[in-house]
Amino acid sequence: xxxxxxxxxxxxxxxxxxxxxxxxxxxxxxxxxxxxxxxxxxxxxxxxxxxxxxxxxxxxxxxxxxxxxxxxxxxxxxxxxxxxxxxxxxxxxxxxxxxxxxxxxxxxxxxxxxxxxxxxxxxxxxxxxxxxxxxxxxxxxxxxxxxxxxxxxxxxxxxxxxxxxxxxxxxxxxxxxxxxxxxxxxxxxxxxxxxxxxxxxxxxxxxxxxxxxxxxxxxxxxxxxxxxxxxxxxxxxxxxxxxxxxxxxxxxxxxxxxxxxxxxxxxxxxxxxxxxxxxxxxxxxxxxxxxxxxxxxxxxxxxxx
Amino acid sequence: xxxxxxxxxxxxxxxxxxxxxxxxxxxxxxxxxxxxxxxxxxxxxxxxxxxxxxxxxxxxxxxxxxxxxxxxxxxxxxxxxxxxxxxxxxxxxxxxxxxxxxxxxxxxxxxxxxxxxxxxxxxxxxxxxxxxxxxxxxxxxxxxxxxxxxxxxxxxxxxxxxxxxxxxxxxxxxxxxxxxxxxxxxxxxxxxxxxxxxxxxxxxxxxxxxxxxxxxxxxxxxxxxxxxxxxxxxxxxxxxxxxxxxxxxxxxxxxxxxxxxxxxxxxxxxxxxxxxxxxxxxxxxxxxxxxxxxxxxxxxxxxxxxxxxxxxxxxxxxxxxxxxxxxxxxxxxxxxxxxxxxxxxxxxxxxx
Numbered sequence: 006x007x008x009x010x011x012x013x014x015x016x017x018x019x020x021x022x023x024x025x026x027x028x029x030x031x032x033x034x035x036x037x038x039x040x041x042x043x044x045x046x047x048x049x050x051x052x053x054x055x056x057x058x059x060x061x062x063x064x065x066x067x068x069x070x071x072x073x074x075x076x077x078x079x080x081x082x083x084x085x086x087x088x089x090x091x092x093x094x095x096x097x098x099x100x101x102x103x104x105x106x107x108x109x110x111x112x113x114x115x116x117x118x119x120x121x122x123x124x125x126x127x128x129x130x131x132x133x134x135x136x137x138x139x140x141x142x143x144x145x146x147x148x149x150x151x152x153x154x155x156x157x158x159x160x161x162x163x164x165x166x167x168x169x170x171x172x173x174x175x176x177x178x179x180x181x182x183x184x185x186x187x188x189x190x191x192x193x194x195x196x197x198x199x200x201x202x203x204x205x206x207x208x209x210x211x212x213x214x215x216x217x218x219x220x221x222x223x224x225x226x227x228x229x230x231x232x233x234x235x236x237x238x239x240x241x242x243x244x245x246x247x248x249x250x251x252x253x254x255x256x257x258x259x260x261x262x263x264x265x266x267x268x269x270x271x272x273x274x275x276x277x278x279x280x281x282x283x284x285x286x287x288x289x290x291x292x293x294x295x296x297x298x299x300x301x302x303x304x305x306x307x308x309x310x
Numbered sequence: 311x312x313x314x315x316x317x318x319x320x321x322x323x324x325x326x327x328x329x330x331x332x333x334x335x336x337x338x339x340x341x342x343x344x345x346x347x348x349x350x351x352x353x354x355x356x357x358x359x360x361x362x363x364x365x366x367x368x369x370x371x372x373x374x375x376x377x378x379x380x381x382x383x384x385x386x387x388x389x390x391x392x393x394x395x396x397x398x399x400x401x402x403x404x405x406x407x408x409x410x411x412x413x414x415x416x417x418x419x420x421x422x423x424x425x426x427x428x429x430x431x432x433x434x435x436x437x438x439x440x441x442x443x444x445x446x447x448x449x450x451x452x453x454x455x456x457x458x459x460x461x462x463x464x465x466x467x468x469x470x471x472x473x474x475x476x477x478x479x480x481x482x483x484x485x486x487x488x489x490x491x492x493x494x495x496x497x498x499x500x501x502x503x504x505x506x507x508x509x510x511x512x513x514x515x516x517x518x519x520x521x522x523x524x525x526x527x528x529x530x531x532x533x534x535x536x537x538x539x540x541x542x543x544x545x546x547x548x549x550x551x552x553x554x555x556x557x558x559x560x561x562x563x564x565x566x567x568x569x570x571x572x573x574x575x576x577x578x579x580x581x582x583x584x585x586x587x588x589x590x591x592x593x594x595x596x597x598x599x600x601x602x603x604x605x606x607x608x609x610x611x612x613x614x615x616x617x618x619x620x621x622x623x624x625x626x627x628x629x630x631x632x633x634x635x636x637x638x639x640x641x642x643x644x645x646x647x648x649x650x651x652x653x654x655x656x657x658x659x660x661x662x
Contacts, residue, residue, distance in 0.1 A: 202383075204409075206390050207409050207457075208361075208413035208414055209409075218400075222399065222400060284551040
């Protein structure tokens with residue numbers, strides 16, 4: 006890369022032979038580009054930074070003076086409390102248990118969606134069955150019916166099956182995914198037919214072909230979808246609120262609201278703790294995206310065929 | 311190793327399209343058969359029916375003594391090499407070659423022995439741990455062949471295996487495939503649309519057109535005695551020159567305003583095509599015999615060893631081959647040697 010980067014400026018300025026190296030000229034259009042990018046980044050980052058800084062102050066200070074711009078002295082105190090001290094009505098649930106719940110939901114949600122949509126797409130692309138196209142488009146149109154639209158019947162069913170207040174009730178009703186099915190369908194369609202034919206001649210049946218060929222080929226795709234779905238699952242609010250009343254199943258996202266709600270009356274809400282919990286709730290999705298970014302881009306842009 | 315016999319095989323694709331129409335072909339043990347024809351002639355469909363990747367609408371295909379119409383591809387004891395190689399991109403060369411054997415639950419040591427033997431034949435021993443994307447086109451092609459060799463099948467099926475390679479590599483690989491087949495002595499069916507590949511590789515050549523066999527024979531038989539207009543124009547490069555002519559009914563063919571005597575037993579009547587290969591046309595000085603034409607030159611292609619002169623004779627397209635250095639004027643007088651003439655019936659395209 007270094008070699009490639011070194012040559013363009015010379016060509017751009019139309020100078021082919023120069024004995025002396027000129028100081029780089031300031032390109033105002035580049036300065037403008039960067040100003041816009043920096044402004045954009047600040048717009049996104051400052052609220053997070055304020056939330057973090059504010060979370061290091063005492064609730065009273067925040068209540069009196071609003072958002073804080075300078076770090077306070079309550080960092081370890083606040084975070085210690087939200088992580089380890091029992092909160093809520095029963096006092097049995099703390100930050101760690103909520104975070105565990107969030108992880109179970111996020112990972113279960115993502116893994117479940119990937120498994121279901123891979124199998125669905127496999128059936129649609131590789132097997133001839135009556136009304137296959139119709140089946141695909143019916144799955145696809147469910148994109149138009151998000152959870153919020155069908156939340157009452159969904160709740161009715163889950164409740165009737167006795168799955169409220171359980172991890173399976175949190176996860177299973179949500180794992181059918183039209184988006185995932187669509188992505189995998191497009192991906193499978195791009196795999197040349199000869200791959201299947203070669204595998205058939207090599208004696209691989211439908212099951213073996215799926216395990217030995219399709220799954221390894223889909224790795225980057227699975228990673229990309231995992232990221233999207235993990236973040237999506239982690240941030241679920243409405244569904245967990247409906248399905249779980251037992252505080253033992255509370256997720257971080259719900260916990261934030263809980264903190265502000267519990268100390269009513271003459272007490273000051275624990276703003277610092279709420280901010281701290283918000284920061285903590287944000288970290289895992291951010292880390293997942295940061296670490297899997299490479300896979301994400303790879304999965305959505307290039308293919309390994 | 312085995313014979314392959316195809317008996318009255320047809321393939322319908324439902325919508326009244328006959329991809330393959332009543333084809334019969336017997337392939338001897340160890341023979342190298344090339345199916346050649348333009349795209350859509352049914353050659354790939356026929357091969358895929360032998361492989362078991364397409365169902366057979368009508369007729370019977372046997373490999374060895376066994377009718378395989380309803381046998382699963384994996385159990386037909388064949389190996390196939392695809393145009394795009396169809397290597398498994400996530401497996402190493404070694405695993406690519408071994409995959410079929412592993413699925414057959416073959417003994418590990420035996421798999422290892424076969425893979426390393428195939429690798430050494432194909433000069434791939436140093437690449438066994440690489441992934442296909444780390445190999446060049448020619449090497450990938452060889453891996454695909456290795457995958458076929460390790461199975462030690464009754465027949466190799468090649469589906470345009472060289473079409474994805476560049477011209478020079480194609481010629482090299484052509485030679486390698488031929489040598490390999492000689493060495494292993496495995497019955498092979500090879501599909502191509504390239505008549506040059508077909509000529510050079512085949513023990514027996516099958517020309518297909520619109521789902522039917524036009525002619526079967528050795529490459530030279532087909533070149534020297536094309537049975538139909540289609541074969542005549544398909545085999546040979548540059549293409550055979552074809553002129554409209556008329557049988558006079560008394561032992562001659564009228565071409566333009568001249569009568570050319572012919573040696574055919576029956577007297578010709580009606581419209582015929584007169585064919586002569588560009589290499590057989592002789593440039594001549596002066597108009598001395600009736601079988602002369604004036605070639606109006608449009609352009610000349612330089613090939614180094616020889617020059618291709620393109621133009622028209624009496625409004626019909628004609629190509630002439632002259633030695634390098636031969637000066638080409640605006641018109642060239644060409645002579646049609648009687649021995650090199652091919653005469654075809656205009657109605658059904660059959661050779662007369």
